Amino acid sequence: MHSSIPNPAVRTRIVILGGGFAGLYSALHFEKTIARDPMVEVTLVSRENFVLFTPMLHEVAAGDMDLSDIVCPLRPMLKHVRFLQADVEDIDLEARQVSLTYGAHCERRVVTYDHLIIALGSESNFFGLPGVGERALTMKSIGDAFMLRNQALAMLEMATLTDDADARRGMLTFAVAGGGFAGVETVGALNDFVREAIEYYPALSEAELRLVLVHPGKVILPELNENLGRYAQAELESRKVEIRGGTSVTAFSNHGIELSNGGTLATQTLVWTAGVTPPPVLQNLPVKKERGRIVVNETLEVPGFPCVWAVGDCASIPNAGTGKPHPPTAQHALREAVRCAKNVIAAIRGTQPAPFRFTTLGQLATIGHHAGVAEVFGLRVSGFVAWWLWRTIYLAKLPTFRKKLRVALRWTFDFAFPRDLTQHVTLHGIDRVSQLLAYVRQHPVSPPPAAAEPVSATR
Numbered sequence: 001m002h003s004s005i006p007n008p009a010v011r012t013r014i015v016i017l018g019g020g021f022a023g024l025y026s027a028l029h030f031e032k033t034i035a036r037d038p039m040v041e042v043t044l045v046s047r048e049n050f051v052l053f054t055p056m057l058h059e060v061a062a063g064d065m066d067l068s069d070i071v072c073p074l075r076p077m078l079k080h081v082r083f084l085q086a087d088v089e090d091i092d093l094e095a096r097q098v099s100l101t102y103g104a105h106c107e108r109r110v111v112t113y114d115h116l117i118i119a120l121g122s123e124s125n126f127f128g129l130p131g132v133g134e135r136a137l138t139m140k141s142i143g144d145a146f147m148l149r150n151q152a153l154a155m156l157e158m159a160t161l162t163d164d165a166d167a168r169r170g171m172l173t174f175a176v177a178g179g180g181f182a183g184v185e186t187v188g189a190l191n192d193f194v195r196e197a198i199e200y201y202p203a204l205s206e207a208e209l210r211l212v213l214v215h216p217g218k219v220i221l222p223e224l225n226e227n228l229g230r231y232a233q234a235e236l237e238s239r240k241v242e243i244r245g246g247t248s249v250t251a252f253s254n255h256g257i258e259l260s261n262g263g264t265l266a267t268q269t270l271v272w273t274a275g276v277t278p279p280p281v282l283q284n285l286p287v288k289k290e291r292g293r294i295v296v297n298e299t300l301e302v303p304g305f306p307c308v309w310a311v312g313d314c315a316s317i318p319n320a321g322t323g324k325p326h327p328p329t330a331q332h333a334l335r336e337a338v339r340c341a342k343n344v345i346a347a348i349r350g351t352q353p354a355p356f357r358f359t360t361l362g363q364l365a366t367i368g369h370h371a372g373v374a375e376v377f378g379l380r381v382s383g384f385v386a387w388w389l390w391r392t393i394y395l396a397k398l399p400t401f402r403k404k405l406r407v408a409l410r411w412t413f414d415f416a417f418p419r420d421l422t423q424h425v426t427l428h429g430i431d432r433v434s435q436l437l438a439y440v441r442q443h444p445v446s447p448p449p450a451a452a453e454p455v456s457a458t459r
């Protein structure tokens, strides 16, 4: 029997924090089950009103897909779950309240819960390295992919205009830090993109381009079998990507990046994929943590805090099979989410929750056009077959049939047409947005002044 069952005569409020894979799949399970029960209120809170399909983020950065192809709006999927687009500012586990802020003026609102599911994911960790947090691009959000594509095109445009050979070298060198899935897929996609794009820049030559992957380990893709990592490394090198193994980025300035082996690399572009950390709002929570992630028990509940649950990248979930926590991947997050929702329902109904059990099905990564590596159900494949598997599996996993169809058609047409090289946002556009935001922040909405007495015509 669950330790703290909310009173069944009172409406039960379930609040889910985070609209990523974990938050959404919990919400979808409630949507199909108890969300339409008038005695239950399910609320999903997230910063964005969409879910982002991160495995395809690098395809947007490389212009292989459109922004809208890999995001799905939450509201059409959630008819009975209430959605609030807001920032989680504070979680009070004693008072069972979550403080939210929303809008340009950071207005406040508090929501109270009986069950809380924390699914806030992770953020980039720059480890306080000088200049990295301030200047590096990241690969976590849709805005990041958009910015990277924009930056690559901006560098090509600027390089055609400068006569300074050193400056030009920095503009045409692109560095990616981190040899895990995100870094490898990003450098592979970016390499294809700039090498194809440069054909349309007659003042530049492909020989001037440098793409560099900086990785602290000896072999990239440490999550996979070493032979697959070596294959991926050789394949990237054959595509002219330089791999700097056994070293890491220590600083980023106007002159470029500094490396732990004492070297420097002149570049204007660093993409940082070399570390993540849970969101700051979880830092002060009085719960046990493991590398910043909330430690939960096998039923996904936070020990010492009945009816508080954590799933996805922000949770450290024990795996009895391996003795290590489950890895932070989308394939785990969405299954944890469904198990968590089932356990919340069990707790409400006073039945026994079940432990989360799941074995990784496989891992796949692309390393550029028509090449990939995969380990699926213990089977290791590389090259075109792995790339094809990657596309087929992730296409099938894209939420909603409409998105699947759009992406399938886009990929088919892409065989016949070159990539789109439009730079969607220029510096002029960015200045305008900053100007508008500053104006809105300085001018909070206030009620209009009371209407003046109408002036009498006879006066």
Ligand SMILES: Cc1cc2nc3c(=O)[nH]c(=O)nc-3n(C[C@H](O)[C@H](O)[C@H](O)COP(=O)(O)OP(=O)(O)OC[C@H]3O[C@@H](n4cnc5c(N)ncnc54)[C@H](O)[C@@H]3O)c2cc1C
Pocket: 017, 018, 019, 020, 021, 022, 023, 045, 046, 047, 048, 054, 055, 056, 057, 058, 086, 087, 088, 089, 119, 120, 121, 122, 139, 140, 181, 182, 279, 281, 311, 312, 313, 314, 328, 329, 330, 331, 332, 333, 364
């Ligand atoms: C580039 C890249 C490629 C990847 N490729 C793969 C892959 O191929 N296969 C795979 O299995 N996994 C992959 N992953 C990992 C996968 O994306 C994560 O494991 C998964 O997204 C975790 O889901 P989550 O719901 O825990 O977190 P997230 O998906 O990060 O969702 C967290 C949500 O919480 C919201 N949020 C955070 N803080 C706040 C706040 N304070 N207030 C309000 N809302 C907030 C965020 O906006 C977000 O919507 C990849 C990740 C990246 C970055």
